Amino acid sequence: MDKAELGLYELLIERLLADDGVDDATSGLVLAAWSGDGALADALAGRGAPTAEPPGETEVEHPDVYLAAVRVEGFRGIGRPATLQLAPGPGLTLVTGRNGSGKSSFAEAAELVMTGRNERWSGRTAVWRDGWRNLHSGDDASVAVDLTVAGTNGTTKVQRRWAPEDKLEGGRWTRQEPKAKVQDFDGSAWGASMQTYRPFLSYSELGALIDGRPTELHDAVHDLLGLGALTATQTRLKAARKPLADRARDANAERRAIRTDLASADDPRIVEALALLKSTSPDLGRIAGLLSAAEDPGGSAAGLRAVLDLRLPAAEDVRAAAERIRAAVDAHTAVASAESSRADLVARLLREALHVHTDYGSTTCPLCEQGTLDDAWRASAATRADQLERSAAEVRGATSELEAAIAAGRSLVRSLPAVLTGRARETWQDWVQAGRAEGPAALAQGLETAHPVVAAALVEARTESEAELARRDEVWAPVVRRLGAYHDAAAEVAAEADANATLARAEKWLADTATELRSQRLAPFAEQSQHVWQALRQQSNVGLGAVRLTGAHNQRRVAVDVSIDGVDGGAALGVMSQGELHALGLALFLPRATVDQSPFRFIVIDDPVQAMDPAKVDGLARVLAEVALTRQVVVFTHDDRLADAVRRLELPATIWEVVRGEQSAVEMRRSDDPIARYLEDAKAMASTKELPSDIRSELVASCCRSAVEAACHSKIRSVRLAAGHTHADVELVLKKAETTNKKATLAVFNDPKRGSDLLGRIRSGLGPGAVDAFQMCKQGAHKGLVGDLHPFVKDVKKLAEWLQK
Amino acid sequence: MSHSAIHRLDVADRILHAPDLVEDGAWPRACTWLIRLALEHGLDDFWATHRPEVAEVSRRAQLLTLTRTVDSDLGSRATELWYALSRAAHHHAYELAPTGAELRTWHTDVHLLTEDLRSRSA
Structure with a gap:
């Protein structure tokens, strides 16, 4: 930070401290922004408080x-x-x-x-x-x-x-x-x-300071007052806030756009979402809830998707099951009879009788008590028992197969799914009923009849469900996506709302204060310009008012308020003379070029x-x-x-x-006063041996006369100007006094009519040598001098000094 | 050409070529004086030959007479030169020492002018 910036920084801190309306967060951001982008980013991220101590003053590379x-x-x-x-x-x-x-x-x-x-x-x-x-x-x-x-x-x-x-x-x-x-x-x-x-200031630049390239002067003044740092601070705050403000603005615009775009939607979820979006700061939690619930509001979508998942046995499976039942019924009928139903019992009775014969030998039949259980009986009874046992096994097999076939048939049918509605539901109920039919034949018949009907109804129901799901997805899915994106953006905006607000306050405070700070910094500069102008204006009727930095971008310039005869006029610059414009240019140039830093x-x-x-x-x-x-x-x-x-x-x-x-x-x-210069000329020529002596005398006399006339001019000017005459008047008087005599008369008496008193006054003032010197000056150019000319030049020098007194 | 005039112009020419001849940087003034004196001597010699009574009047009157009665072109050239040289030689406010180039121009002009005056004398 250079001196100018340091000064400005102190002013800034002073104002921050003095302003009760500024909270710590805001002033923290202003100071951080002054320090740089990094410090501002840190402050916004909550890292490290910016120090109130200014960074050290950097050394200027070329002092003085x-x-x-x-x-x-x-x-x-x-x-x-x-x-x-x-x-x-x-x-x-x-x-x-x-x-x-x-x-x-x-x-x-x-x-x-x-x-x-x-x-x-x-x-x-x-x-x-x-x-x-x-x-x-x-x-x-x-x-x-x-x-x-x-x-x-x-x-x-x-x-x-x-x-x-x-x-x-x-x-x-x-x-x-x-x-x-x-x-x-x-x-x-x-x-x-x-x-x-x-x-550096050149003549051509002098006029241009006012009307040439005003931006250059503006920038220079701006820089030398250290205002660049102020502008940079403002720029940093603005740049830091821009993405935040942009995001907030975009989120709000999106909120309104969603409301406009979906105003005519009838989807209940959308209607609910729009209601939430009415507020300028919507309840984001509820929007999030809506988004997740909206996956299946009221379960209807799940029902629709469940319909798609429903399955019926394939038609050929149903047919095969019915065939199996019928075949089992036929096989069972073929082996089942009155005898076959007793065969097991009879076979067991014979086997018991055979046991008795085996254990006790031939005996009278214990059942009828008439026949005899002998070896002949034994042979026929054994054969008969075998036959009866075979018959019983056949019946058992057929019965078992029939039961299995019935069970398989019934198992094809599932209970009525709750998701089904309308005809699909009715036909599925019929299907269930068919599965419960009494008797194998009825079962087989029912299954075969009900299946094609329910299958057709189910295909229809599935198609409908699919269509409904697709329709719902078409309306909602994009809404979900858009609402989801809005939710995320709005959540980010909400998270940085504090930072945004603080930045906005910092920016506004600085914008309000910057104008005053600039004027405050500019004041000494403007004062100096005033001072220079006051010295230069002399009789000018143009007054210089405030000096300001105005405009922006290509229009920026240093503006000066000028008034003519005390009347303010924006057009005053236009009526100023070139000389006045140059004076004004100097009034702006000098304070800038001589600023302390x-x-x-x-x-x-x-x-x-x-x-x-x-x-x-x-x-x-x-x-x-x-x-x-x-x-x-x-x-x-x-x-x-x-x-x-x-x-x-x-x-x-x-x-x-x-x-x-x-x-x-x-x-x-070296050119000091013209009198000394002429006398030096005279001395130089007097010493120049290369000049022929007559010419040398002529030249020396001419120079001495010039010295005397210059002394007269000097005296006349200072006397007359001090008495309040204008420069123009004085120059006119000098022009009229053509001869050396007339000039000297004016110089000595300030009265052109006293020419006859002149030589007497010179004699009384300086002695006769001075009169001779004066006459030599007047005539020498024509008459010539001889010998060493240096004493003559010395006399003339005394005369010139006397004339100026 | 007037001998006095040519004499002075010769000296001025020498100084213009070698300014160091004059001490302390006084050469521009010395040359100015020399050239002006050359012009004045040229005029003096002209009047001495043609109208001696005019030689006694002021320089301004002499120049007017030259313009009105002898040759208006010659007169105005002489007038212009004499005023320019006087301004450069005499101390007037706002004037500084002439440059070498200015002096050279005056030198040439005065040379031609005095030549012209002399040819009328013959």
């Missing part, structure tokens, strides 16, 4: 980076190697140079080598991008920055070098830490920070003053000087207005002038 130098060779407007030396630390540096002098090349080079791209070129055509090489350079091209990083000794060099055949995107990009080897570099180490804090302690601004009027330039100079108290501010500008304002307002600044000679030879020259 300052620019020490920008080195350019063969790139854009710069041919021979040129270096822009910068004091690595807070302070304002102005780099001035005319259009085409190569100053922007430094700005672009610094941006390119640090970010890998340049805002001004991105989106341009190939022709534009391909013109990046300097035409006058030799083979190689390179851009480099020397960086100093607080807390480390020495400079870090980041360089991009291109061989002659390389494209802009190619070349070798390297980074060299102090006392370390050169390493390849891809910019990714600070890519995110570059995007968020973006310390940015590792970049420098900002590089290319040509911010182009469209600004002089009053805004003064404001800008003040703002920049203020920012420069804590930041290294490097401003490239194509004219002298900003430098002029800085000098006039006596703001601390280092001013460089970029001068570009032929063949793209660029050099840097």
